[in-house]
Amino acid sequence: MIAWQVQRPGPVAHGPLRRVRTSIPAASAGELLVRVLACGVCRTDLHVAEGDLAPHAANVIPGHEIVGEVLKLGDGVGHGFHLGQRVGIAWLRHTCGICRFCARGDENLCPASRYTGWDADGGYAEYAVVPAEYALPLPPGYSDVELAPLLCAGIIGYRSLQRAQLPPGGRLGIYGFGGSAHITAQVAIAQGAEVHVMTRGTDAQALARELGVASAQGPADIPPALLDAAILFAPVGELVTPAMEALDRGGTLAIAGIHLSDIPRLNYQRHLFQEKQIRSVTANTRADSHAFLDFASAHHLHLSGPRYSLAHADRALSDLAAGRITGAAVLVP
Numbered sequence: 001m002i003a004w005q006v007q008r009p010g011p012v013a014h015g016p017l018r019r020v021r022t023s024i025p026a027a028s029a030g031e032l033l034v035r036v037l038a039c040g041v042c043r044t045d046l047h048v049a050e051g052d053l054a055p056h057a058a059n060v061i062p063g064h065e066i067v068g069e070v071l072k073l074g075d076g077v078g079h080g081f082h083l084g085q086r087v088g089i090a091w092l093r094h095t096c097g098i099c100r101f102c103a104r105g106d107e108n109l110c111p112a113s114r115y116t117g118w119d120a121d122g123g124y125a126e127y128a129v130v131p132a133e134y135a136l137p138l139p140p141g142y143s144d145v146e147l148a149p150l151l152c153a154g155i156i157g158y159r160s161l162q163r164a165q166l167p168p169g170g171r172l173g174i175y176g177f178g179g180s181a182h183i184t185a186q187v188a189i190a191q192g193a194e195v196h197v198m199t200r201g202t203d204a205q206a207l208a209r210e211l212g213v214a215s216a217q218g219p220a221d222i223p224p225a226l227l228d229a230a231i232l233f234a235p236v237g238e239l240v241t242p243a244m245e246a247l248d249r250g251g252t253l254a255i256a257g258i259h260l261s262d263i264p265r266l267n268y269q270r271h272l273f274q275e276k277q278i279r280s281v282t283a284n285t286r287a288d289s290h291a292f293l294d295f296a297s298a299h300h301l302h303l304s305g306p307r308y309s310l311a312h313a314d315r316a317l318s319d320l321a322a323g324r325i326t327g328a329a330v331l332v333p
Contacts, residue, residue: 003125009051027074034068039123040148063123088136139297149328157184158292164229164254176234179328244271
C-alpha cells in the first residue's frame, strides 16, 4: 500500500514525511482492518512530523481522523461490526482499564494510553488497523470527508467546551479558528452561547461570521464584552494573557492543544484574581467521543476546508504549517 511515514522529524519545509510503499497491515486478534476512505489533517500531525512531540515510534504513519470501511475482522471481534461497515478511528486507541484514572472514568489520563498516528500507524495510508473496542460508530447524514474532522477536531473541541465550564447562554471566546474551532463554535451556538472569535486571517474571520458568531476580530483584540469562558486553540502561549484579561469574574480558559509555546508571566491581580482559572485539555475519553458524535447526529454541523489527495499529504501539512488552510483539511485516496 501507499503510505506516508515520519522518517526525520523536523521542520515541515525539510520534508519530514516520506512517501513509501509498504505492506498492508494485518488485523490481529480484537482488531479491525479498514480501507481508508478519508483522513483529516490535524495540527497534532504537524507536531508529530516536526518533532514538537517526542517520537513514540520510528517511521510512524501519522493521521488520526480516519473514516474507514471494514475489510476484515480479527479473531474475537464481537457482533457490533461487520464487513463493509463505515467506522471511525480517532486519536485514543488503548488504555489499561485498571489504573485509578481508568477506574474513575478518566481514561484520557491513563499512563499507559496509546495514540493513533503517534504510538501506532495512522491514516496517511490506504489501509489501517484499530482495536475494535476503540473503533467508533459514525452518525448518518455526513459524507466521508465531512466525518473525518469530527473524529479529533470535533471531539477535542467538544471536550474543551466542557473543560471551559461555559454557563448556559454564556459568552464564549475562541482564540484561533482552524479545524477544531470552526466545529466547536457551531456546537456552542447550538447550545445557546454567544461566541466571539479572535483569530488572524480575514478568511478565518469571514468563516466565523458565516457560521453565526457574534463577532470576529484579531487574535490579540479585546472582544466586545467580557467572556464567561474561553478556549485557546492556537498553539500560541502569548495569547493566554489577552484571553485571561478578557474573562469576566469566575471565568475559565481551556487550552485545547497538545502543544503550546511558552506562556508569558502572568500577573495575579490582572489575570487570575476573582477566581479566574486556566485548565488544560488532555486527549479525550471514549465517552466524549460517543457524546459528541451523538450531538453531531442530532445537529448537522457544517464542515469547511480543502481536500487533498493522499499523494499530496506533504503539501497538506505544509499548507497547514503556513496558515494557508481555512477550516479542516482532509486527505482522500
